[in-house]
Amino acid sequence: RFQGRGAYRFFSVSAARSQILDVAALPHRTVPHYHQTKTSSLLSLHWPQPPRNILLMPKLHAPQVTADAVEFAKYIHSNYPGLNFIFESHIANAIHETLPFPIYTTAPSNAPTLFAKKIDLVTTMGGDGTILRAASLFSMHNSVPPILSFSMGTLGFLGEWKFNEYKRAWRECYMSGCSVTVEDLVDPHTRASVAGQDKPDFTPLPGWDSVRGNGQCMGPSRASKILLRNRLRVGIYDSGGRNINAQLIPTSTAEPDLGPLTADTNHSRPTLANPPYLHAINEVSIDRGSHPHLAIIDIYVNSRFLTEAVADGILISTPTGSTAYSLSAGGSIVHPLVKSLLITPISPRSLSFRPLVLPLHSKVVLKLSPRNRGRELPVSIDGKRRVGVTIGMEVRVEGEKLEKGPDGWRGGVPCVIRASSDGGPEDDDSWVGGLNGLLKFNYPFGEPVEEP
Amino acid sequence: RFQGRGAYRFFSVSAARSQILDVAALPHRTVPHYHQTKTSSLLSLHWPQPPRNILLMPKLHAPQVTADAVEFAKYIHSNYPGLNFIFESHIANAIHETLPFPIYTTAPSNAPTLFAKKIDLVTTMGGDGTILRAASLFSMHNSVPPILSFSMGTLGFLGEWKFNEYKRAWRECYMSGCSVTVEDLVDPHTRASVAGQDKPDFTPLPGWDSVRGNGQCMGPSRASKILLRNRLRVGIYDSGGRNINAQLIPTSTAEPDLGPLTADTNHSRPTLANPPYLHAINEVSIDRGSHPHLAIIDIYVNSRFLTEAVADGILISTPTGSTAYSLSAGGSIVHPLVKSLLITPISPRSLSFRPLVLPLHSKVVLKLSPRNRGRELPVSIDGKRRVGVTIGMEVRVEGEKLEKGPDGWRGGVPCVIRASSDGGPEDDDSWVGGLNGLLKFNYPFGEPVEEP
Amino acid sequence: RFQGRGAYRFFSVSAARSQILDVAALPHRTVPHYHQTKTSSLLSLHWPQPPRNILLMPKLHAPQVTADAVEFAKYIHSNYPGLNFIFESHIANAIHETLPFPIYTTAPSNAPTLFAKKIDLVTTMGGDGTILRAASLFSMHNSVPPILSFSMGTLGFLGEWKFNEYKRAWRECYMSGCSVTVEDLVDPHTRASVAGQDKPDFTPLPGWDSVRGNGQCMGPSRASKILLRNRLRVGIYDSGGRNINAQLIPTSTAEPDLGPLTADTNHSRPTLANPPYLHAINEVSIDRGSHPHLAIIDIYVNSRFLTEAVADGILISTPTGSTAYSLSAGGSIVHPLVKSLLITPISPRSLSFRPLVLPLHSKVVLKLSPRNRGRELPVSIDGKRRVGVTIGMEVRVEGEKLEKGPDGWRGGVPCVIRASSDGGPEDDDSWVGGLNGLLKFNYPFGEPVEEP
Amino acid sequence: RFQGRGAYRFFSVSAARSQILDVAALPHRTVPHYHQTKTSSLLSLHWPQPPRNILLMPKLHAPQVTADAVEFAKYIHSNYPGLNFIFESHIANAIHETLPFPIYTTAPSNAPTLFAKKIDLVTTMGGDGTILRAASLFSMHNSVPPILSFSMGTLGFLGEWKFNEYKRAWRECYMSGCSVTVEDLVDPHTRASVAGQDKPDFTPLPGWDSVRGNGQCMGPSRASKILLRNRLRVGIYDSGGRNINAQLIPTSTAEPDLGPLTADTNHSRPTLANPPYLHAINEVSIDRGSHPHLAIIDIYVNSRFLTEAVADGILISTPTGSTAYSLSAGGSIVHPLVKSLLITPISPRSLSFRPLVLPLHSKVVLKLSPRNRGRELPVSIDGKRRVGVTIGMEVRVEGEKLEKGPDGWRGGVPCVIRASSDGGPEDDDSWVGGLNGLLKFNYPFGEPVEEP
Ligand SMILES: NC(=O)C1=CN([C@@H]2O[C@H](COP(=O)(O)OP(=O)(O)OC[C@H]3O[C@@H](n4cnc5c(N)ncnc54)[C@H](O)[C@@H]3O)[C@@H](O)[C@H]2O)C=CC1
Ligand SMILES: NC(=O)C1=CN([C@@H]2O[C@H](COP(=O)(O)OP(=O)(O)OC[C@H]3O[C@@H](n4cnc5c(N)ncnc54)[C@H](O)[C@@H]3O)[C@@H](O)[C@H]2O)C=CC1
Ligand SMILES: NC(=O)C1=CN([C@@H]2O[C@H](COP(=O)(O)OP(=O)(O)OC[C@H]3O[C@@H](n4cnc5c(N)ncnc54)[C@H](O)[C@@H]3O)[C@@H](O)[C@H]2O)C=CC1
Ligand SMILES: NC(=O)C1=CN([C@@H]2O[C@H](COP(=O)(O)OP(=O)(O)OC[C@H]3O[C@@H](n4cnc5c(N)ncnc54)[C@H](O)[C@@H]3O)[C@@H](O)[C@H]2O)C=CC1
Missing domain, CATH: 2.60.200.30 (Probable inorganic polyphosphate/atp-NAD kinase; domain 2)
Structure with a gap:
């Protein structure tokens, strides 16, 4: 087992494909921009360059979900080159041998510090509890990476995507805002810059082109919607x-x-x-x-x-x-x-x-x-x-x-929201849907009599 | 139209089959006994002789329900001889021509007084509102006839039978307690006697034998269950x-x-x-x-x-x-x-x-x-x-x-309860079923994710 | 009686002192500025010149309150020269003879239009109902004058001043912000200008000096606090x-x-x-x-x-x-x-x-x-x-x-809040006090046993 | 300390006055009768002979209440001869030296068994928690002695007497029903007999006469009222x-x-x-x-x-x-x-x-x-x-x-209710008073304005 001791050790040197590497070795985090739009009270997500370091958090104690996470990682890895997958150490230990590429982790005690510096995007697979667990990893920090969450089995109130939609979900989130040149927008959540670099470079960086058969940007109107949750x-x-x-x-x-x-x-x-x-x-x-x-x-x-x-x-x-x-x-x-x-x-x-x-x-x-x-x-x-x-x-x-800092806007937890596929009202933050579908809000009395 | 003026007038003398007769002409009411049993907190219904005068109350302003009431009346009339059907006057006016036998009514202003003297059994067809309307006809009286209620279209909380069960429901209620000899039971709801007659005669009276193909009593264990609702x-x-x-x-x-x-x-x-x-x-x-x-x-x-x-x-x-x-x-x-x-x-x-x-x-x-x-x-x-x-x-x-009077027990509204056909717990008063089925009591959150 | 017919007629020419004049004859409204401060989420009230046209609204059907309104008007009139008192017409009719100076009114049907153009400040005397009535006079308008409200007899949740404090209350509100030079402040509620005049003139206008014995400004820190209620x-x-x-x-x-x-x-x-x-x-x-x-x-x-x-x-x-x-x-x-x-x-x-x-x-x-x-x-x-x-x-x-318009900020109902006299926390909007004092929020169970 | 070990040992033989004796040595329990009355839904308390064995339970961790219990015990002991005072062992240890007469106790592990056989009456001093503690001592038993409870300092919802009323309270409860001959009453709670004796003897036994200056019975109308609380x-x-x-x-x-x-x-x-x-x-x-x-x-x-x-x-x-x-x-x-x-x-x-x-x-x-x-x-x-x-x-x-057994009625916790001294309605079970006085039920909004 990987024994978290503050610095990473190779776990299995014999097979490079199933290596577990240290998160510390990853490039610095890419911080996205969040734009306000006129038509929606949600923000839209704009990557200055493609996200690379993905923290993948499957639900605990759920072998099927772990298996789904492996499937997801394999698919993304094959179709979107240059990505680095990070797992919590006990998950990494459990799955690295099933994956044909190296993955990253760190000791639990380092995670709160290190993850905040390295993670571009968090993907959770599970219910609301998994999202809460993800958020708690960043609970000492102002700048939380966007969270893309999949509900597995039962829908959750916080997680908006179903797992069987993962290809579309990932694509939308990964490509989000790729062709957008950021103008100076009117409001709080607008300006952001790449962490650690001063010159804003908003033309698509290498990475997006190389997505197999998916290289074309979808344009600003297709940017993922972000609900910035206050903490x-x-x-x-x-x-x-x-x-x-x-x-x-x-x-x-x-x-x-x-x-x-x-x-x-x-x-x-x-x-x-x-x-x-x-x-x-x-x-x-x-x-x-x-x-x-x-x-x-x-x-x-x-x-x-x-x-x-x-x-x-x-x-x-x-x-x-x-x-x-x-x-x-x-x-x-x-x-x-x-x-x-x-x-x-x-x-x-x-x-x-x-x-x-x-x-x-x-x-x-x-x-x-x-x-x-x-x-x-x-x-x-x-x-x-x-x-x-x-x-x-x-x-x-x-x-x-919520405040503007040297490395972009800080505060809140940016959650990627599932766009309504039915061309619903623009300002669709899925909240009304959640009330009715999940909480059974104002569920009507009675039921039709069955026919004989 | 039948104009309620305190005494009945023939409405249509030409066709005897579609006559409307005066409720005042009917024999006096038969008051049932209600027995307590050891195994249930519900009472059981015992007719000293078959009920004859049936008040049939379909929901207002619902033509389909009126049609169903006609179907019901025809069926019962053919299979259970000797029954008299009473309707409120506006219903009687509307339907008497569609029925091949005379029916009874009285002027609205007489109904509260006359119905209490004549009606053996009330059958409602509609929702809770129709039951409330039925109960309100007896709201000045201590002794309310049993109410057998059918829900039409939407289930109600007070009405327990579905209309498509009407043959079984009627049979159970009509035959209820036909062979029972009443012993002196210990508790409040026990003693009852036939209205207007002093000698208790608890052997089945003529009437039950003559039900076509149904003449056999079903025995005391099959007596209809009564929920006596306090007022x-x-x-x-x-x-x-x-x-x-x-x-x-x-x-x-x-x-x-x-x-x-x-x-x-x-x-x-x-x-x-x-x-x-x-x-x-x-x-x-x-x-x-x-x-x-x-x-x-x-x-x-x-x-x-x-x-x-x-x-x-x-x-x-x-x-x-x-x-x-x-x-x-x-x-x-x-x-x-x-x-x-x-x-x-x-x-x-x-x-x-x-x-x-x-x-x-x-x-x-x-x-x-x-x-x-x-x-x-x-x-x-x-x-x-x-x-x-x-x-x-x-x-x-x-x-x-609730008190013992010269003509049986008085107080409360006796409602015929649908027996659970699934052989459920004895003390099944359908209340738990209503909570869950109708009121969506403690309806669980969430829903399974549909498969692709 | 004054018969509202769209234009004012003299009611009683014989005694100038008890005249009722037409609101239309009054000078145009003075619109105050509302400033945000660092230490409070309430705004502060700044008159560019002293308010002149005061709408005085006593509670309906309450003779004692009408008498109090007369007392109030007399006091203010003697001590603060140059004020014009406006009353709703039925009140004006009832009280003008008891007042030694002319008052103003208009026909009920004109009030909603005319009041919005003329009233600098509304003073209500009554409970929450009187404040609601005052607000409803301006319910078609974006720019509602500040409301200074006195509770009479029973405290209300919306009205913060007790009537016996009226001298202090009036003084604070009338003098509010008199010496302040308005800088360009950062936020929404900041900029305002006098209605109908373009040149901002923020030095105290004539009027403040002439208050008997009260001519000295109390400085910006003593500006009245305003709770801008959203509508x-x-x-x-x-x-x-x-x-x-x-x-x-x-x-x-x-x-x-x-x-x-x-x-x-x-x-x-x-x-x-x-x-x-x-x-x-x-x-x-x-x-x-x-x-x-x-x-x-x-x-x-x-x-x-x-x-x-x-x-x-x-x-x-x-x-x-x-x-x-x-x-x-x-x-x-x-x-x-x-x-x-x-x-x-x-x-x-x-x-x-x-x-x-x-x-x-x-x-x-x-x-x-x-x-x-x-x-x-x-x-x-x-x-x-x-x-x-x-x-x-x-x-x-x-x-x-809430938006900036040509004649100052528009939207909301500006309510003058009673400053805590006990030097309480700066951000004291009296809301917590109202919860406990009026709504008996979380009122504790039990009571001490009285001593013998 | 008294060490509960299943059988009592003398704790302090040197001073008879401060002895702690074993509850096992006490005479058997006297079980009271509870009568229904026409005018009240409460029962009335009737002792076949004066109660002798009194369990006195002061609130835990409250020195003042322990002192009050000592005062109470001294007073009752002087004025009502023949009483035996029982305390829980830790209380007995703490106070026996302050009392000029022997008291009784038993080991904690024996209390649940022994108390049920010996205690005639429980007197609690404290809040609801002390009453609950008293009831819990009898939680394995059907027949709970009556509980007379005093609230100390703060009123409780279950305890109805104030401590400063203790002389009257005790007297009423002790003398309750002393002269009553029990007729055969109609309903459940009526018949009761002295535990362990078959012949019902309802004339006052020796004991009541000997109460100093208080020997006269107060008659049946002054019987203490009992609220039998269901468990x-x-x-x-x-x-x-x-x-x-x-x-x-x-x-x-x-x-x-x-x-x-x-x-x-x-x-x-x-x-x-x-x-x-x-x-x-x-x-x-x-x-x-x-x-x-x-x-x-x-x-x-x-x-x-x-x-x-x-x-x-x-x-x-x-x-x-x-x-x-x-x-x-x-x-x-x-x-x-x-x-x-x-x-x-x-x-x-x-x-x-x-x-x-x-x-x-x-x-x-x-x-x-x-x-x-x-x-x-x-x-x-x-x-x-x-x-x-x-x-x-x-x-x-x-x-x-609640059922009739060989030794009287069983089931429920009989609580002595404070009679309203203001000659209120007969059916006064103090419940309405508790709602308003203690729970501040429907406590009205607002408050009168204080005068200056
Ligand atoms: N009596 C209750 O309702 C309790 C609720 N909780 C909630 O559980 C949360 C922790 O979640 P788990 O670790 O998964 O505990 P858990 O396994 O006890 O589940 C809590 C439930 O709350 C749901 N949930 C969590 N956050 C939600 C949100 N923001 N909106 C709607 N549903 C939400 C989850 O889907 C789950 O069904 C706590 O933050 C607290 O809000 C915790 C204890 C008791
Ligand atoms: N805000 C509310 O909930 C109101 C409820 N009502 C209720 O409606 C009753 C009159 O019924 P309708 O004339 O049919 O009026 P309605 O057409 O307004 O329907 C009332 C609803 O209550 C249901 N209902 C009636 N009695 C019920 C019971 N005992 N248990 C469960 N559901 C019951 C009916 O099925 C119907 O859905 C009144 O006795 C009153 O209880 C009346 C007015 C307002
Ligand atoms: N069941 C209820 O609680 C009802 C409440 N109302 C309320 O009454 C208001 C109209 O007031 P009145 O004409 O004086 O009617 P009213 O004479 O019926 O009194 C309503 C009560 O609400 C209080 N109140 C009004 N606005 C308040 C606020 N914002 N916060 C706290 N208390 C407030 C008043 O002091 C008064 O005690 C309506 O806007 C509505 O909110 C109206 C009808 C029924
Ligand atoms: N959240 C809550 O309200 C909780 C309530 N409790 C209650 O406390 C009781 C135990 O009492 P303590 O040991 O004194 O605990 P405690 O010291 O926590 O006090 C409970 C409070 O409830 C009051 N109380 C107890 N029984 C009452 C009754 N029947 N009616 C009105 N007030 C009553 C007591 O006077 C006391 O103020 C439990 O039986 C439970 O009912 C216990 C835990 C939590």
């Missing part, structure tokens, strides 16, 4: 007011829960002096965990005391997360483009704790009330437990800012 | 504390709303001295009607002030009605055998007005608050407007008592 | 697709419901060719009115079919309205600064119609389903019935745009 | 279909969670052959505990599959529990006299899982779906974790039957 920025503070996020760096391992961090890494780590933010794409929650008694949590909004929640727990959710846990807890369904955050109580001991929707940039602070009598409550991000908080500690949450 | 008893009081129910007698006409009462009836009418109760099978409601402002209603329970509701309205619902308006307004779903009544507010201006479930025999009083400033609010029973109440008036509601 | 733009279309808004112009009369429009006005009216929009500050609703049966309404979002609502009605609400009817119907509480609109069903016959929050600029269309069988359903705006819609008609709703 | 009967079954309740016997210790059972007891224990039921007074729950993923639970009602719940958990609640966890999870409020059980999902991943209210005697079975992938979910009774269930195991729940 929440989370800081955990100890009772001395110190940010302890740096101690909570997630791992990219097969174990979904936070394991102890190994110390043997050379990669720069965030420090206490410059603590990283954790980002949530669905929600941050504090709950009573396995404790039988109600949790008591003081909530502050913009430094003002809002209320004392006596409840199973509290969720601070994104609009994306409004169809996840918050929905179960009774929250409204909020469109992902509404710039907001939700405060939704979980089983509150109150008749009058109605869910709230606040401006995205509100600053929400959760504090354990001293009335909890010294217990520790788990804090989870996107369903993954990160830390336990005790009296005196604080969880500070606010909407992540 | 609410409603009294409307004017500002002087006088019961004004007698002014609100429902009509059995095609107009669902309360028309002015015609005065030309010979039949005894309830008087102010001895006001009848109105009964609701779903709910009693007060709402703001077309008034733009919130209604303000004071609610008392057992003479104690409960709360002031500021809302679109208030529902006092039966468990049966818990899947009707109360469900829409956010109430819990209550099994019809839970002896209770529900107080459910409609769009209350409050965060903390949670729906309540009280013991069935609680006395609830609704009073318009003087803060309503002199307006009139409509009171409806089972979705049918009955009267407008103003400040000072009261609506008094309590569960109808 | 919904509503178009009603007949079955031929024609906008019929022009037929629904509201009147400013004492009758809150839409009366027939008088034809005798010289003022320019919107025409079918150029139909005005109607604007809602709380919500647009369609409901079943006094009809006993469920309404069936098809809902489209951005031209895509969303769902068929079978319900008492449907609300399209602003965030402001999220604490009004939508709250009663089960909607979430949405902060007024979240750019969104809410779709909240009223008592839907469905287990799965969860309230939705959409981006503000979504286009929502409500159509009566043909399944309603020909009835007419009332459409209301802010609780005031405007029109009945029938099958084939459409109600089109979308968020009002 | 749920719970059986846990392993994957082989074997009832494992016997392994889950609760302890009466200070640790609220289930510890390992000590084996050193001579007292007869329920065996696998004759497993005891566990009883819940609030609810039985299965939840996801500290597991991050949704629990998947199959629910059956009367052997029929109802639904698959995908949720944080599932509650099966009594009407009593409808104001506890079920309320937080969104359930309706159900009056304790409505014979029913509630199925309430906790944060279900569904839009359409509305809470259900079923007849009390419904048989509900909860099974872990195999889709849970091998994890263990905690089952709790009244908020106390009892066992973890895994795939294949079942939790079977049904309403406890």
